[in-house]
Amino acid sequence: MEATTKMKSISRRRFLKKTGWVAAGITVASFGAFPVVRDKIPALPTFDAPSEKDGLTWIQILADGRVRFYCPRMEMGQGAALGLTQVVAEELNIKQADIDCILPDTDHTPPFQMTVGSQSIVNFFDPVSWAAAQLREALRAVAAEKTGLSTEQILDGRSGFKLPDGTTIGYAALVPATDVIITDNRLIENDNLKRYALLPTTKHQTIGQNWLHHDLTAIVTGRMAYARDISLPDMAFGAVVQPPSFGAQLVAANSARALELPGVLGVEIDEAAGFVGVVASTPFILSEALDVLDVEWQIESDFGQEQIDTLLDVERLRADDNFTHTLDQSGDLEIGQQSARHRSSGRYDTPFAAHAAMEPRSGLVWVRADKVEVWCGTQDPFFVQKRVAKILDRKVEDVVVHTHRIGGGFGGRVMCQASEAAARLSAKFNLPVRVQWDRAAEFQNNYFQPGFSHFIDAGVSQDGFITHWDHDVVSSSILTGLAPGLIGKAIDLATPDQGTTRGIRAPYEMTNRRTRHSAIRTPVPINAWRGLGSAPNAFAIESMMDELAFKSGIDPLQFRLKNLLANRARLAKVLRKVGDMSNWGQVAIPDTGRGLACAVYKEETAVAVVADLTIDHAAKTIKVTKVCCAQDCGLVLNPHQVESQIMGNITWGCSMTLNEQITFAQGRVEQNNFHLYEPLRHGSSPEVNVALLSPPGTPPAPVGESALPPVPAAIANAVFAATGYRCRSLPITYEDIFAETG
Amino acid sequence: MEIVINGNVIAVPDDLQNVTLLDFLRDFVMLTGTKFGCGVGLCGACTVHLDGVAARSCQTYVSDIINVEVTTIEGLDQTSPGEGLHPVQQAWIAEGVPQCGYCQAGQIMTASALLHRNPAPTDAEIREEMNGNLCRCGTYDRIRRAITRVAQEA
Numbered sequence: 001m002e003a004t005t006k007m008k009s010i011s012r013r014r015f016l017k018k019t020g021w022v023a024a025g026i027t028v029a030s031f032g033a034f035p036v037v038r039d040k041i042p043a044l045p046t047f048d049a050p051s052e053k054d055g056l057t058w059i060q061i062l063a064d065g066r067v068r069f070y071c072p073r074m075e076m077g078q079g080a081a082l083g084l085t086q087v088v089a090e091e092l093n094i095k096q097a098d099i100d101c102i103l104p105d106t107d108h109t110p111p112f113q114m115t116v117g118s119q120s121i122v123n124f125f126d127p128v129s130w131a132a133a134q135l136r137e138a139l140r141a142v143a144a145e146k147t148g149l150s151t152e153q154i155l156d157g158r159s160g161f162k163l164p165d166g167t168t169i170g171y172a173a174l175v176p177a178t179d180v181i182i183t184d185n186r187l188i189e190n191d192n193l194k195r196y197a198l199l200p201t202t203k204h205q206t207i208g209q210n211w212l213h214h215d216l217t218a219i220v221t222g223r224m225a226y227a228r229d230i231s232l233p234d235m236a237f238g239a240v241v242q243p244p245s246f247g248a249q250l251v252a253a254n255s256a257r258a259l260e261l262p263g264v265l266g267v268e269i270d271e272a273a274g275f276v277g278v279v280a281s282t283p284f285i286l287s288e289a290l291d292v293l294d295v296e297w298q299i300e301s302d303f304g305q306e307q308i309d310t311l312l313d314v315e316r317l318r319a320d321d322n323f324t325h326t327l328d329q330s331g332d333l334e335i336g337q338q339s340a341r342h343r344s345s346g347r348y349d350t351p352f353a354a355h356a357a358m359e360p361r362s363g364l365v366w367v368r369a370d371k372v373e374v375w376c377g378t379q380d381p382f383f384v385q386k387r388v389a390k391i392l393d394r395k396v397e398d399v400v401v402h403t404h405r406i407g408g409g410f411g412g413r414v415m416c417q418a419s420e421a422a423a424r425l426s427a428k429f430n431l432p433v434r435v436q437w438d439r440a441a442e443f444q445n446n447y448f449q450p451g452f453s454h455f456i457d458a459g460v461s462q463d464g465f466i467t468h469w470d471h472d473v474v475s476s477s478i479l480t481g482l483a484p485g486l487i488g489k490a491i492d493l494a495t496p497d498q499g500t501t502r503g504i505r506a507p508y509e510m511t512n513r514r515t516r517h518s519a520i521r522t523p524v525p526i527n528a529w530r531g532l533g534s535a536p537n538a539f540a541i542e543s544m545m546d547e548l549a550f551k552s553g554i555d556p557l558q559f560r561l562k563n564l565l566a567n568r569a570r571l572a573k574v575l576r577k578v579g580d581m582s583n584w585g586q587v588a589i590p591d592t593g594r595g596l597a598c599a600v601y602k603e604e605t606a607v608a609v610v611a612d613l614t615i616d617h618a619a620k621t622i623k624v625t626k627v628c629c630a631q632d633c634g635l636v637l638n639p640h641q642v643e644s645q646i647m648g649n650i651t652w653g654c655s656m657t658l659n660e661q662i663t664f665a666q667g668r669v670e671q672n673n674f675h676l677y678e679p680l681r682h683g684s685s686p687e688v689n690v691a692l693l694s695p696p697g698t699p700p701a702p703v704g705e706s707a708l709p710p711v712p713a714a715i716a717n718a719v720f721a722a723t724g725y726r727c728r729s730l731p732i733t734y735e736d737i738f739a740e741t742g
Numbered sequence: 743m744e745i746v747i748n749g750n751v752i753a754v755p756d757d758l759q760n761v762t763l764l765d766f767l768r769d770f771v772m773l774t775g776t777k778f779g780c781g782v783g784l785c786g787a788c789t790v791h792l793d794g795v796a797a798r799s800c801q802t803y804v805s806d807i808i809n810v811e812v813t814t815i816e817g818l819d820q821t822s823p824g825e826g827l828h829p830v831q832q833a834w835i836a837e838g839v840p841q842c843g844y845c846q847a848g849q850i851m852t853a854s855a856l857l858h859r860n861p862a863p864t865d866a867e868i869r870e871e872m873n874g875n876l877c878r879c880g881t882y883d884r885i886r887r888a889i890t891r892v893a894q895e896a
Contacts, residue, residue, distance in 0.1 A: 687883060
């Protein structure tokens with residue numbers, strides 16, 4: 001993974017010049033080692049986390065005293081740019097109106113880590129704060145030179161400084177006509193650099209305020225430009241024939257009838273690449289052109305759900321006692337089993353799932369002799385840049401990716417296959433070409449959350465402590481889910497997938513424990529989906545915790561608190577908090593139920609939720625009416641944004657628990673639109689009540705996916721409370737419960 | 743034929759009378775605020791007003807729009823008295839509703855049509871009316887708060 005970039009000594013100044021950074025203004029720059037994109041194969045996503053000095057290329061003060069912030073995060077609704085903007089403002093003592101936050105194109109900044117894994121604040125808070133503080137101190141030095149005072153005499157003011165005589169000097173007055181570059185040897189040593197973002201929260205001016213996102217007005221007036229909304233004069237419109245099943249090989253295509261249609265400019269057939277695409281001067285003829293393209297495919301795989309279910313069977317692997325990896329092992333399971341007063345065991349299954357983001361992807365590409373321009377929405381523009389360069393056999397630096405706000409990502413927008421298709425067509429027909437996927441293409445051709453199959457056998461002692469925990473799980477590797485055939489199998493044997501096993505270690509004291517894992521490979525493309533393995537894993541763990549609490553006759557909240565690991569004090573606090581918020585312990589009324597669950601996301605963010613639901617026998621529905629959530633994600637830059645993310649995760653959690661399931665037949669996905677894969681709708685969405693805990697001095701922790709893991713188990717536990725029926729397989733439906741309970 | 747979109751008379755070329763209003767808006771009139779989500783009337787991202795009533799533009803053909811005024815998200819502010827944004831747009835900002843924002847034009851068009859017809863909807867009425875507009879980011883709770891805010895401020 002380190003191979004994606006290498007440290008190469010080039011002039012950062014040259015880079016900055018090239019991108020127009022230094023035209024007017026002050027830039028703090030560091031010369032020397034500097035990450036650049038490497039042309040060599042293969043094109044891989046951008047994994048490297050940022051260093052402090054990367055931050056220097058993101059922030060600049062302009063001649064008018066305003067700050068330009070190329071926020072190194074792609075925007076898909078998580079709003080990380082807003083929190084990071086507040087960090088810049090905190091360090092530079094400026095207002096929101098003084099800062100232009102720009103979604104960077106690939107020629108605006110050096111490559112930065114792809115926007116995944118709820119890391120935007122966690123990984124970028126520090127370099128943004130450091131770089132903004134360096135810029136502030138550089139400006140202070142300029143002010144000192146200008147006034148003949150020492151830097152100690154130049155005090156912070158609003159958008160500038162205060163002088164000892166009571167006058168003020170704004171940043172605008174400090175920016176000279178010629179560019180100023182502050183080099184390495186003028187950077188402030190870390191020990192001497194004041195970092196306002198790191199001060200106690202009571203000292204913060206902007207961090208912790210509910211600034212509203214700078215894109216809101218554009219969004220509510222329909223003027224926000226998503227990739228689908230971009231057009232160029234004289235562009236052509238492209239469409240691609242999608243393969244009928246996973247891995248289908250193109251045999252032949254006949255374009256004669258399509259070429260007769262009015263407006264069709266041409267058809268590109270590339271058998272080696274498995275590509276058939278049509279280009280037209282009008283978008284209105286494309287669907288007809290696709291219909292009359294005569295394409296022959298060789299079907300490589302006609303697998304269906306039965307084959308997948310056979311592979312995804314934890315009990316079969318247990319019967320063979322055959323797991324690839326032992327993730328943890330301590331004590332002695334037999335001794336634990338013998339000391340158990342109450343014992344429970346069960347299999348928990350979760351299905352494959354789709355991202356179903358609201359915006360089907362789109363790419364507009366213009367290939368020219370000297371430059372290739374791409375307009376798209378992606379979680380990793382530098383990956384798209386490399387992929388397009390590779391397809392066109394061009395240098396990476398010839399390709400510029402213009403980025404756009406993404407209409408929903410959730411892990412599903414790292415690749416932008418529509419851009420790759422548009423690149424092929426633009427190169428062939430010498431025109432700018434736009435390719436847009438429809439909903440069916442989005443369902444069929446993206447990658448998926450894999451199914452999970454768990455088995456847990458556990459017990460509780462006379463005095464309410466967990467005696468043993470024997471947990472096996474089979475699923476598919478997620479982070480390496482797109483690795484080809486034998487390489488993928490070799491990876492699975494070598495190492496357990498960090499995404500699949502995310503959150504697999506229950507946060508409870510269990511002396512006698514063992515967790516084992518095996519991965520299966522199927523033709524289904526697998527990769528990141530919100531939270532990766534964390535929600536399926538927490539579903540199994542927190543359902544079993546509820547079963548053990550019930551069998552022991554201990555309240556589920558008390559049972560968790562009693563068994564929590566000693567180092568999980570922050571989780572204990574959110575558990576108690578959610579108990580208070582929800583008035584936990586009140587007597588349930590018939591056909592209503594409440595369930596509790598908790599998790600620690602990525603070993604950092606502690607979350608507990610209580611879900612209330614009602615069973616409607618007339619409508620034959622289960623409806624989650626209210627969810628209370630307490631979360632400790634450390635320092636909160638913008639509480640409103642964090643609450644929005646929590647609401648989003650809870651809605652997502654209800655949806656995956658009650659509605660979502662991808663199935664396969666004849667080598668393809670059976671669901672092609674929202675009638676067959678229906679995310680939770682407004683009428684079924686719960687009221688959400690959020691409390692944020694933020695212990696003093698704690699750094700920011702992940703937010704974008706952290707409230708999701710406990711939601712499915714909380715709902716399943718609430719179903720048990722309401723009906724006495726233990727749902728161990730998602731999605732949970734009314735019919736399943738009442739068919740089984742009779 | 744001609745149709746009226748946001749108060750402007752637009753001449754429809756003969757060969758585009760049989761395209762959907764959604765495609766016509768996005769690819770001919772270049773009003774891209776109205777979004778494509780599913781193409782079959784299941785998600786509500788393409789919602790516009792036809793004479794003030796919410797309708798799915800992906801299920802409406804240009805040739806069907808006779809003597810009907812079309813309002814899109816770009817023209818919504820013209821339908822409310824006074825300067826500035828429509829009260830529903832203002833409430834959406836005040837409550838910080840959008841996340842990715844892609845579905846929000848459709849949500850706002852459905853909500854504004856509801857409030858036009860029923861200035862004080864109950865929670866159940868809001869849920870029922872908004873049920874056809876999907877949001878994958880999970881902004882439903884904030885949408886209810888924004889609609890309630892408009893009703894209370896009216």
